[in-house]
Amino acid sequence: MATAGTKSENAYRTISEVAEELGVAPHVLRFWETKFPQLRPLKRSGGRRYYRPEDVALLREIKTLLHEEGYTIRGARRCLRERRARAAGAGPPREGREAAEMRALAARLRRVAAELRTLLDSSRS
Numbered sequence: 001m002a003t004a005g006t007k008s009e010n011a012y013r014t015i016s017e018v019a020e021e022l023g024v025a026p027h028v029l030r031f032w033e034t035k036f037p038q039l040r041p042l043k044r045s046g047g048r049r050y051y052r053p054e055d056v057a058l059l060r061e062i063k064t065l066l067h068e069e070g071y072t073i074r075g076a077r078r079c080l081r082e083r084r085a086r087a088a089g090a091g092p093p094r095e096g097r098e099a100a101e102m103r104a105l106a107a108r109l110r111r112v113a114a115e116l117r118t119l120l121d122s123s124r125s
Contacts, residue, residue, distance in 0.1 A: 009053060010053055012042065012050040012051060012052060013050065013051045013056060014048070014049065014050065014051075015029055015030070015041075015049045015051070017051075018051050018055075018056055018059060021056070022059060022060060022063055024063065029049075029059065030049075032059065032062055035073050035077070036058070036062060036076075036077060036080070038058060038080065038084075039055060039058055039059065039062070040055070041055050058080075061080065062076060062080070065079055065080070069103075069104070069107040070106065070107035070110040070111065071103065071107070075103060079100070079103070082100070
């Protein structure tokens, strides 16, 4: 049950509510809509967007892939496609597991490189 001032988990959310929840700007969400075809918020008159709980979950997954795991837009789309195929029982593509491991390793290396840059910059100060 929702308390006063909060919405139920199943309630539709506006773009500003979702943007605040995810910590990104609303224009980023609109951009992601153009790049990820599976993201289809409900649009009312005047173009006002309403995100369903499954839209918010997908946006959270997209943000994780792009901002935390270091995927490009193209790589994140491929990863989502592969995850959906596996969830549907199609299994990973031929080289899917190896490719996923390589992408995960590349993301880890990018994070380590960023940490090293930060340390190097702070030591120069």
